[in-house]
Amino acid sequence: MRCIVVDDEATARLIISTLCESSEDLTLVSEFESGIEAIKFLNAEEVDLIFLDIHMPTFDGMDLIKTLKDPPQVILTTADPNFAIQAFEFDFIVDYLVKPIEKERFEKAVSRARKMGSNKPRGRSDAADASEENQLYINIHRRLIKIDIPSIYLIEAKGDYIYIKTEGKEYKVHSTLTKIEQKLPADAFLRVHRSFVINLSEIVDIEDNSVLIKREIIPVSRSKRPELMKRLNLL
Amino acid sequence: MEKPNLDYLEDLCEGKEESVQRLLNVVKKELKEEVSTYAEAIASKDYDSAALWAHKIKHKIGIFGLENGYALAQKHELLLREGKKDAHEEFERILKTVQDFVIDL
Structure with a gap:
C-alpha cells in the first residue's frame, strides 16, 4: 500500500x-508537515492510505478530510487519549491511533x-458529493478558503x-483564468473575454460588445459573442 | 517518582541502535524548540498557544514512558484551553525531568 503521513511534528x-x-x-x-502541502500532492498522486494528525495549526x-474529493483510506493520529471519534462519520476513516x-x-x-481496502470505493454520501461540487477552495496566504461557486x-x-468576486467579497488569488475555468461548472460560467469569466445567471443586460454583471460593465470579445448568445434563453 | 526510559523507542526500532539514535536526535531537537516556545507563550499569557505546545510536548513525555507525566500534561493542556495555568508548575517539573534525561543521551 502506498501511504503518506501528514503531521506537523517531525518526531x-x-x-x-x-x-x-x-x-x-x-x-x-512522502511526508508532509501541513495539510495544504498534502492536498497539493494528493491532487497529483494517488495513495492508498494517509496517516493523518488531527491537531495541526491553521x-x-x-x-484536510473535508477537502478531499476522492479520499483514500485514512488512519487518524492524535495525542488526545480522549479523542471523540467524530471522524467516523466518514467511511474512509478506518481507525485512529493515540x-x-x-x-x-x-x-x-x-x-x-x-481489509477495508478490498471493499473500496467507499467515500461520502451523494449529498455530500453534490454539495462539494458547488464549492471551491482557494489558497490565500497558505490558508484554504472555501467559496460557494454559485455566489x-x-x-x-x-x-x-485572478480576482474572484462574490456578493460580499473579492478574493485575490495567484492563478489563471484557464485554471479556474476548469474548476467551474461549464453550464453556469462563460469566458466572455480573455480577462473575464462571468456567471451567466448574474447577467443584467447585454449590449453589442459588453455585458452588465451586477453593476459592472464587462467587455465581450467578438469571438465570444456567438457562444454567449447561444447560451442565453432568448425569446 | 517515575523515571524516563527508552523502552518505547527501543521497542519501536526493534533494538537497532542507529534507528534509536536517529529518533532521539529528532526528539531532542524538537523538544528543545517546543519547550522554549511553550515558555514564551506562558510568559505572554497566551494560553491557547501554550496548550498547543503542551499538546506536542505531551507526546514526547509519552515517548519517554512517563505515564503519570503524560496524564498530567493532558490535564494541563485542557486547563490551558480554559485559560487556567493551575498545573503549570507540576508540568514544569516533568519537563525538567525529561530534559535532564535527554541531555545525557
Whole structure:
C-alpha cells in the first residue's frame, strides 16, 4: 500500500516512517508537515492510505478530510487519549491511533485498512458529493478558503492574479483564468473575454460588445459573442 | 517518582541502535524548540498557544514512558484551553525531568 503521513511534528513523522519500514507492504511515498502541502500532492498522486494528525495549526486533519474529493483510506493520529471519534462519520476513516503509537496497535490499524481496502470505493454520501461540487477552495496566504461557486458572479484576470468576486467579497488569488475555468461548472460560467469569466445567471443586460454583471460593465470579445448568445434563453 | 526510559523507542526500532539514535536526535531537537516556545507563550499569557505546545510536548513525555507525566500534561493542556495555568508548575517539573534525561543521551 502506498501511504503518506501528514503531521506537523517531525518526531511523529519519523515514528510513522519507522513503523512503515517494518511493515512488508507499506511504502511511505512522502511526508508532509501541513495539510495544504498534502492536498497539493494528493491532487497529483494517488495513495492508498494517509496517516493523518488531527491537531495541526491553521489547517488541521479534519479540514484536510473535508477537502478531499476522492479520499483514500485514512488512519487518524492524535495525542488526545480522549479523542471523540467524530471522524467516523466518514467511511474512509478506518481507525485512529493515540500517540505515542504502539507497534502492535499500528499493525492492527494497518491490517484493518488492508481489509477495508478490498471493499473500496467507499467515500461520502451523494449529498455530500453534490454539495462539494458547488464549492471551491482557494489558497490565500497558505490558508484554504472555501467559496460557494454559485455566489461567484465575476472573475477577472490581472497580471499573475485572478480576482474572484462574490456578493460580499473579492478574493485575490495567484492563478489563471484557464485554471479556474476548469474548476467551474461549464453550464453556469462563460469566458466572455480573455480577462473575464462571468456567471451567466448574474447577467443584467447585454449590449453589442459588453455585458452588465451586477453593476459592472464587462467587455465581450467578438469571438465570444456567438457562444454567449447561444447560451442565453432568448425569446 | 517515575523515571524516563527508552523502552518505547527501543521497542519501536526493534533494538537497532542507529534507528534509536536517529529518533532521539529528532526528539531532542524538537523538544528543545517546543519547550522554549511553550515558555514564551506562558510568559505572554497566551494560553491557547501554550496548550498547543503542551499538546506536542505531551507526546514526547509519552515517548519517554512517563505515564503519570503524560496524564498530567493532558490535564494541563485542557486547563490551558480554559485559560487556567493551575498545573503549570507540576508540568514544569516533568519537563525538567525529561530534559535532564535527554541531555545525557
